[in-house]
Amino acid sequence: MTSSKILPAMPLLAAGLVATPALAASVTITIPQVKVAEYHRPYVAGWLEPVGGGSARTVFVWYDVKKGGREPGTKWLADLRSWWRKGGNTMKLPANGVSGATRAPGSYTVPIPANLPAGQYVFKVEAARETGGRELVSVPFSVPAKGGSASGKTELGTITIR
Amino acid sequence: MRFRTVLIAAAAASSALATPAMAHRQWLLPSTTTLAGTSEYVTVDAAVSNDLFYPDHVALDPAAVKVWAPDGSEGKVENPSKGRYRGTFDVAIDKPGTWKIGMERSMIGGTFKLNGEQWRVGGRRPPMAPGAARPSGAAPAGAAPAGAAPARAPGAPGSAGGQAGGQPMRMVASVAEIPAGATEVKLTESLSTYAIYVSADAPTKGVLTPTGKGLEFDPVTHPDALVSDEEAQFRFLVDGKPAAGVKVTLVPGGKKYREAEHAQELTTGADGMVRVKWPVAGMYWMSATTEDAKPSDKRASARRMTFGSTLEVVAP
Incomplete structure (x- = not known):
């Protein structure tokens, strides 16, 4: 149903046999451990915005996919308020290859779409945690691939584009 | 107060x-x-x-x-x-x-004069104080049918408010109730x-x-x-x-x-x-x-x- 293309970082490195063409970029997202009494895995969305304008493109969104009933997991997607405004509010979810379940603290690598026109982009990652905080991290990058890295302070760790 | x-x-x-x-x-x-x-x-x-x-x-x-x-x-x-x-x-x-x-x-509200007295048009009517004097012929507050008023004799427009602080508050509910003899009609x-x-x-x-x-x-x-x-x-x-x-x-x-x-x-x-x-x-x-x-x-x-x-x- 929501067969996401998200792979843990380690196996991807192991699969380094494939010659990486210039466009096959990926983004690695770190969800930090937060030591609080009541912890819930954050909702996290990643999208890219062309610097010169144009519509945003959602690359992944992790939320409580399975929760249905009177208060479905989709109810809190609007808490990812920047992503919601930049495209989340027009998406049909679940979306194949884009939506997935929430992730435990750790690092996750997600491929960036290979068919991006050459140019300058900003990759944005937003995390919102129930009874917790919300954070937005922006990483500028360009196609053909020139990576970058930025770190969040509370809800997100290092975001790296390779 | x-x-x-x-x-x-x-x-x-x-x-x-x-x-x-x-x-x-x-x-x-x-x-x-x-x-x-x-x-x-x-x-x-x-x-x-x-x-x-x-x-x-x-x-x-x-x-x-x-x-x-x-x-x-x-x-x-x-x-x-x-x-x-x-x-x-x-x-x-x-x-x-x-x-x-x-x-x-x-709404349309404002003032007019009738027989030298200032009247208000529109706005909310204050509650009638018990036993408050009404001009003769005035209907109880809110009961005056709009449209019937212009036919009434000057001096008895639709209704009137109670007395507040000793000052008479004279008021009609709508433009339709302004009597024919009104002067200095100022409406907004x-x-x-x-x-x-x-x-x-x-x-x-x-x-x-x-x-x-x-x-x-x-x-x-x-x-x-x-x-x-x-x-x-x-x-x-x-x-x-x-x-x-x-x-x-x-x-x-x-x-x-x-x-x-x-x-x-x-x-x-x-x-x-x-x-x-x-x-x-x-x-x-x-x-x-x-x-x-x-x-x-x-x-x-x-x-x-x-x-x-x-x-x-x-x-x-």
């Missing part, structure tokens, strides 16, 4: 939007303006107060509220309740797009709209389509897509055309937790636009007012128009 204050406030509740000088502000405060999915409710507070958004003065009656769904159909006010200081109600936001929730009001038409906007999923503009009548909000930046670090552009129209010189006041809520009100006073340019920079994220009260000499009733000389809203501005 206290009683009088409340009376004035009640009048303010109905006509505050027509009289910008009046300090009391009418407001609706939605629990949110942005919802994911169409199985949610928004719950709304409704009140009149000086400080935003503290219901500490007069409740607004949810009975005056209408709901416009994104597809143009009428929505429903559910669980209405009017408390001491605050009205509340819920609206099921069960269709995708932007909903409008609010009040529209138009007041049009006021107060609306909030709530979006389920992507915002839409259907409920923001101008009707071409009176002062209207024609935002370039959608009211449900306001961000504190992005300038918002709002256009105002009068009778469908961009209106210059409209005074727009924006006040952030939560004054209790800061030193100043931080109100912004802006004026629309020739293109009818104001460009708004937000000092902080939060809920803002907005009131736009303008005046012209194009009332719908020939006997009125001026038209006052107000549009108000509560806007949610999110942090980036």
Whole structure:
């Protein structure tokens, strides 16, 4: 149903046999451990915005996919308020290859779409945690691939584009 | 003393939007303006107060509220309740797009003279004090059928209010009740709209389509897509055309937790636009007012128009 293309970082490195063409970029997202009494895995969305304008493109969104009933997991997607405004509010979810379940603290690598026109982009990652905080991290990058890295302070760790 | 204050406030509740000088502000405060999915409710507070958004003065009656769904159909006010200081109600936001929730009001008010005495037209009638003297022939408050009044002999217009503070308050409810012998008729038409906007999923503009009548909000930046670090552009129209010189006041809520009100006073340019920079994220009260000499009733000389809203501005 929501067969996401998200792979843990380690196996991807192991699969380094494939010659990486210039466009096959990926983004690695770190969800930090937060030591609080009541912890819930954050909702996290990643999208890219062309610097010169144009519509945003959602690359992944992790939320409580399975929760249905009177208060479905989709109810809190609007808490990812920047992503919601930049495209989340027009998406049909679940979306194949884009939506997935929430992730435990750790690092996750997600491929960036290979068919991006050459140019300058900003990759944005937003995390919102129930009874917790919300954070937005922006990483500028360009196609053909020139990576970058930025770190969040509370809800997100290092975001790296390779 | 206290009683009088409340009376004035009640009048303010109905006509505050027509009289910008009046300090009391009418407001609706939605629990949110942005919802994911169409199985949610928004719950709304409704009140009149000086400080935003503290219901500490007069409740607004949810009975005056209408709901416009994104597809143009009428929505429903559910669980209405009017408390001491605050009205509340819920609206099921069960269709995708932007909903409008609010009040529209138009009235003609003013004064005239009859046999040397000053009379008021329109506004809310104060409650009749027990045993208060009425001019002979006057009907009990609220009972005068509009339209029947002009036929009545001068000196006995539709109705009269009670005595307050020893001063006679003479009043007719509407223009139709002004007797034929009235002189110095000074009337102003007041049009006021107060609306909030709530979006389920992507915002839409259907409920923001101008009707071409009176002062209207024609935002370039959608009211449900306001961000504190992005300038918002709002256009105002009068009778469908961009209106210059409209005074727009924006006040952030939560004054209790800061030193100043931080109100912004802006004026629309020739293109009818104001460009708004937000000092902080939060809920803002907005009131736009303008005046012209194009009332719908020939006997009125001026038209006052107000549009108000509560806007949610999110942090980036």
